[in-house]
Amino acid sequence: ETGVTQTPRHLVMGMTxxxxxxxxxxxxxxxxxxxxxxxxxxxxxxxxxxxKEQTENNSVPSRFSPECPNSxxxxxxxxxxxxxxxxxxxxxxxxxxxxxxxxxxxGTRLLVL
Amino acid sequence: xxxxxxLGSHVxxxxxxxxxxxxxxxxxxxxxxxxxxxxxxQGLQLLLKYTSAATLVKGINGFEAExxxxxxxxxxxxxxxxxxxxxxxFCAVSDNSGxxxxxxxxxxxxxxxxxx
Numbered sequence: 001e002t003g004v005t006q007t008p009r010h011l012v013m014g015m016t017x018x019x020x021x022x023x024x025x026x027x028x029x030x031x032x033x034x035x036x037x038x039x040x041x042x043x044x045x046x047x048x049x050x051x052k053e054q055t056e057n058n059s060v061p062s063r064f065s066p067e068c069p070n071s072x073x074x075x076x077x078x079x080x081x082x083x084x085x086x087x088x089x090x091x092x093x094x095x096x097x098x099x100x101x102x103x104x105x106x107g108t109r110l111l112v113l
Numbered sequence: 114x115x116x117x118x119x120l121g122s123h124v125x126x127x128x129x130x131x132x133x134x135x136x137x138x139x140x141x142x143x144x145x146x147x148x149x150x151x152x153x154x155q156g157l158q159l160l161l162k163y164t165s166a167a168t169l170v171k172g173i174n175g176f177e178a179e180x181x182x183x184x185x186x187x188x189x190x191x192x193x194x195x196x197x198x199x200x201x202x203f204c205a206v207s208d209n210s211g212x213x214x215x216x217x218x219x220x221x222x223x224x225x226x227x228x229x
Contacts, residue, residue, distance in 0.1 A: 043219040104156035
């Protein structure tokens with residue numbers, strides 16, 4: 001499978017649950033990203049990993065915990081979320097330098113009850 | 114710091130009419146500029162990009178954009194709208210100075226509606 005894949009596509013969780021989002025890229029890129037997309041707000045960059053090293057944490061609450069075991073896989077571990085965390089979570093990848101732009105996955109639609 | 118302003122959160126055109134979506138940017142160094150499209154329940158798809166080569170950039174689905182440094186603009190156009198163009202469009206900027214070249218800053222998006 002080519003491109004960027006994300007699982008699950010939809011997730012409903014309670015505020016006391018723990019869940020994980022998974023992202024995988026098959027493009028040979030070396031940078032991976034998590035973005036949050038909420039209604040009527042700009043895309044919010046959450047985390048950036050470059051060659052498996054975290055290079056950006058955009059003041060994200062600790063209830064979101066990223067993990068990047070290698071350049072092809074990225075996880076977002078979720079625990080004790082709040083209803084305002086309900087959003088579309090987008091994973092993306094790129095080559096270094098961003099001249100090629102970001103390649104996005106289809107996203108995970110998260111609903112926190 | 115870099116920023117993007119998309120003028121008009123919602124644009125409505127008739128099928129066959131010109132599409133013009135506006136984007137102005139702010140960047141302290143020569144930028145990379147991008148337009149992305151998002152269809153309902155999908156991720157963002159790259160339409161076109163400017164990376165300091167030709168100022169008129171052609172993308173997929175008949176879209177094009179022109180980089181105008183003097184106006185700090187990168188407006189997206191299409192001569193004739195199709196119903197399938199209905200989607201949300203995002204302009205994005207990245208500086209290519211090397212220090213933060215792993216971040217794209219996105220505009221708030223413009224929802225394009227195409228009327229039959």
